[in-house]
Amino acid sequence: MGLWFTEKQTEDFGITMKVNKTHHTEQTEFQKLDMVETAEWGNMLLLDDMVMTTEKDEFVYHEMMAHVPLFTHPNPEAVLVVGGGDGGVIREILKHPSVKKAVLVDIDGKVIEYSKKYLPSIAGKLEDPRVEVRVADGFMHIAESENAYDVIMVDSTEPVGPAVNLFTKGFYAGIQEALKEDGVFVAQTDNPWFKADLIRQVYKDVQEIFPVTRLYTANIPTYPSGLWTFTIGSKKHDPLAVQENRFFDIDTKYYTKELHQASFVLPKFVQDLTV
Amino acid sequence: MGLWFTEKQTEDFGITMKVNKTHHTEQTEFQKLDMVETAEWGNMLLLDDMVMTTEKDEFVYHEMMAHVPLFTHPNPEAVLVVGGGDGGVIREILKHPSVKKAVLVDIDGKVIEYSKKYLPSIAGKLEDPRVEVRVADGFMHIAESENAYDVIMVDSTEPVGPAVNLFTKGFYAGIQEALKEDGVFVAQTDNPWFKADLIRQVYKDVQEIFPVTRLYTANIPTYPSGLWTFTIGSKKHDPLAVQENRFFDIDTKYYTKELHQASFVLPKFVQDLTV
Numbered sequence: 001m002g003l004w005f006t007e008k009q010t011e012d013f014g015i016t017m018k019v020n021k022t023h024h025t026e027q028t029e030f031q032k033l034d035m036v037e038t039a040e041w042g043n044m045l046l047l048d049d050m051v052m053t054t055e056k057d058e059f060v061y062h063e064m065m066a067h068v069p070l071f072t073h074p075n076p077e078a079v080l081v082v083g084g085g086d087g088g089v090i091r092e093i094l095k096h097p098s099v100k101k102a103v104l105v106d107i108d109g110k111v112i113e114y115s116k117k118y119l120p121s122i123a124g125k126l127e128d129p130r131v132e133v134r135v136a137d138g139f140m141h142i143a144e145s146e147n148a149y150d151v152i153m154v155d156s157t158e159p160v161g162p163a164v165n166l167f168t169k170g171f172y173a174g175i176q177e178a179l180k181e182d183g184v185f186v187a188q189t190d191n192p193w194f195k196a197d198l199i200r201q202v203y204k205d206v207q208e209i210f211p212v213t214r215l216y217t218a219n220i221p222t223y224p225s226g227l228w229t230f231t232i233g234s235k236k237h238d239p240l241a242v243q244e245n246r247f248f249d250i251d252t253k254y255y256t257k258e259l260h261q262a263s264f265v266l267p268k269f270v271q272d273l274t275v
Numbered sequence: 276m277g278l279w280f281t282e283k284q285t286e287d288f289g290i291t292m293k294v295n296k297t298h299h300t301e302q303t304e305f306q307k308l309d310m311v312e313t314a315e316w317g318n319m320l321l322l323d324d325m326v327m328t329t330e331k332d333e334f335v336y337h338e339m340m341a342h343v344p345l346f347t348h349p350n351p352e353a354v355l356v357v358g359g360g361d362g363g364v365i366r367e368i369l370k371h372p373s374v375k376k377a378v379l380v381d382i383d384g385k386v387i388e389y390s391k392k393y394l395p396s397i398a399g400k401l402e403d404p405r406v407e408v409r410v411a412d413g414f415m416h417i418a419e420s421e422n423a424y425d426v427i428m429v430d431s432t433e434p435v436g437p438a439v440n441l442f443t444k445g446f447y448a449g450i451q452e453a454l455k456e457d458g459v460f461v462a463q464t465d466n467p468w469f470k471a472d473l474i475r476q477v478y479k480d481v482q483e484i485f486p487v488t489r490l491y492t493a494n495i496p497t498y499p500s501g502l503w504t505f506t507i508g509s510k511k512h513d514p515l516a517v518q519e520n521r522f523f524d525i526d527t528k529y530y531t532k533e534l535h536q537a538s539f540v541l542p543k544f545v546q547d548l549t550v
Contacts, residue, residue: 006291012314018287039287057468060542193332193496219494219502219542221468226501227494254542262540267335267494267529 005036007051009224010194015051017041023118028110030162035118041222043118045086047111047157051222053086058122061188061228063255064218064263066092069151069186069232070099071246071260072239076150077101080178082138082166084155085111087123093153094125095250102131103149107162109135139165145178152179154187159198167198169205172233176209182236189215192270193225200273206233214239215274216263218254229270240264280311282326284499285469290326292316298393303385305437310393316497318393320361322386322432326497328361333397336463336503338530339493339538341367344426344461344507345374346521346535347514351425352376355453357413357441359430360386362398368428369400370525377406378424382437384410414440420453427454429462434473442473444480447508451484457511464490467545468500475548481508489514490549491538493529504545515539 008014018039025034034046042055053061066089070076077100081089085106093102104126106112112133115123126133134141142152152175159167166187175185189202199215207213210233220228232239240261247257266274283289293314300309309321317330328336341364345351352375356364360381368377379401381387387408390398401408409416417427427450434442441462450460464477474490482488485508495503507514515536522532541549 010315012293013316014291016281016289016291040285041288217494219492219500221500221502225494225496227496253544256540256543256546258540259542262537265531265533265537267534268531269528271531 005038005046007049015222024114026110028108030108031157033108033110033114035114045111045115045119048161050158052157053088053119053122054222055119055121057221058086058088059253060218060220061223062088062092062122063252064216065089065153065155065186065188065230067250067252067255068216068230068239068260068263069153069184070096071242071257072232072234072237073150073182073184074237074246078149079103080105080141080145080149080152082142082152082154082156083107083163084153086115086119087112087126089153089155090128090131091122091125094128094130099130103134104131105134105136105138105141107135107137139171139174142171142174142178147180148178150180150183152183152185154185156188158190167202169208172206172209175233176235179235184232184234184237184239186230186232189229189231191223191225191227192229192273193227195224196273199229199231199270202231203274206231210234212236212238214264215266215270217266217270218263280313280321282324290497299389301385303383305383306432308383308385308389310389319497320386320390320394323436325433327432328363328394328397329497330394330396332496333361333363334528335493335495336498337363337367337397338527339491340364340428340430340461340463340505342525342527342530343491343505343514343535343538344428344459345371346517346532347507347509347512348425348457348459349512349521353424354378355380355416355420355424355427357417357427357429357431358438359428361390361394362387362401364428364430365403365406366397366400369403369405374405378409379406380409380411380413380416382410382412414446414449417446417449417453422452422455424454425458427458427460429460431463433465442477444483447481447484450508451510454510459507459509459512459514461505461507464504464506466498466500466502467504467548468502470499471548474504474506474545477506478549481506485509487511487513489539490541490545492541492545493538
């Protein structure tokens with residue numbers, strides 16, 4: 001039956017998929033990187049043996065991370081992505097004509113390099129003139145930025161390896177400083193089936209720093225449990241109170257303005273993590 | 276690493292989980308039945324090597340199948356479940372005080388027998404005096420029923436083996452006859468990632484028979500892709516137009532009255548299957 005990749009999402013549960021070929025494998029300065037071609041999901045990027053993105057289902061994560069905060073802000077011009085070296089969030093950000101500058105800060109240049117090579121439909125907009133790519137530590141970049149961004153998106157790996165700092169209250173406090181006075185930030189915050197404690201802690205931390213804190217979900221089949229959460233911290237604008245005329249038509253496969261609202265309506269056991 | 280169960284959800288993708296022990300395995304008259312104890316999900320029922328239900332995540336499927344149509348109908352008294360021998364949908368139905376009779380018709384008595392034995396938290400209400408359990412062919416029961424039920428729920432397996440008939444237009448026409456004049460029915464209709472054509476076809480078939488047709492979703496981690504769909508056909512009542520005072524507090528872990536509405540707001544690629 002050939003070569004199969006299995007990700008153990010917990011000690012006792014995982015997903016498994018057929019791998020047609022391995023394009024590249026490397027221990028970078030920061031993590032193990034594998035780029036493989038799967039039979040079900042197209043090309044796939046793995047970091048430390050965890051699925052980061054696949055060609056077939058990447059649109060869900062990237063659309064939902066980008067468009068929810070971007071439509072929440074009335075006029076996003078300067079946007080920062082921490083992590084996200086595959087370029088998928090950048091591609092979605094550029095669909096917003098108000099955006100003048102989109103800065104990507106990923107600590108691992110190899111992720112950017114091999115995404116450009118093997119995930120062109122995802123990384124293809126990294127060369128856009130509005131985009132500035134920096135290979136640097138996102139935590140440090142945040143610490144050095146002040147009143148600089150309208151929207152900040154934390155597109156990190158799980159809180160292991162290089163991303164550990166990105167799930168701390170100190171980091172969220174830094175984001176608060178790096179944002180302009182009516183700025184919005186979003187972070188991917190894992191899944192409520194296996195990581196309930198993490199979601200509860202992040203929500204509490206963000207709530208202590210930002211006046212508006214919200215949790216929303218999306219279905220991502222190759223991520224643990226298939227139910228992913230995103231946490232928003234906002235200084236002023238509420239993602240649930242976007243003016244109807246703020247929305248405009250956008251080319252998406254998952255996000256709609258109706259789903260923008262509905263994605264904040266949580267299953268009871270998830271809602272319970274926010275109170 | 277011990278014994279692991281793997282379900283290939285497609286030719287090239289699946290889930291895999293650690294099995295602590297096998298309680299029972301049997302080729303019944305209709306299908307292969309396995310009842311196992313898993314490390315992640317508790318006890319789990321498999322039919323023809325497909326996950327039917329697990330103790331840990333069963334509440335999502337059972338709550339969302341039962342409460343959405345039951346709150347849609349203003350006064351459900353007579354309810355039929357086709358399939359559903361594990362008893363989970365019945366347990367949820369009995370939370371509605373208006374229900375006087377809940378009939379379960381499952382073709383395979385062994386599913387009922389071993390669910391009672393190994394899934395007591397799911398099957399425990401099958402002995403309730405309001406419940407009538409029949410080991411019989413659901414397709415035939417529908418064909419023989421006329422103007423008999425307020426709500427019918429089709430809790431079937433995938434459209435293979437004994438459930439093939441339950442995904443035909445003839446079956447939905449039979450349901451239309453079996454329902455009272457303002458009846459509502461719901462069927463589980465698989466996932467949009469791997470079974471888009473099935474969802475499109477069922478939706479079209481139901482729409483040709485029922486004046487109100489709606490699709491809604493729920494996250495079920497042990498089902499293919501984690502994103503499950505349910506299709507509603509209704510003679511009169513619209514699940515999106517439930518009177519606020521129709522809702523009452525109910526003990527659930529997933530369903531809420533807000534999620535009732537939000538679960539009908541579909542990701543764009545799913546919405547596209549309904550037009």
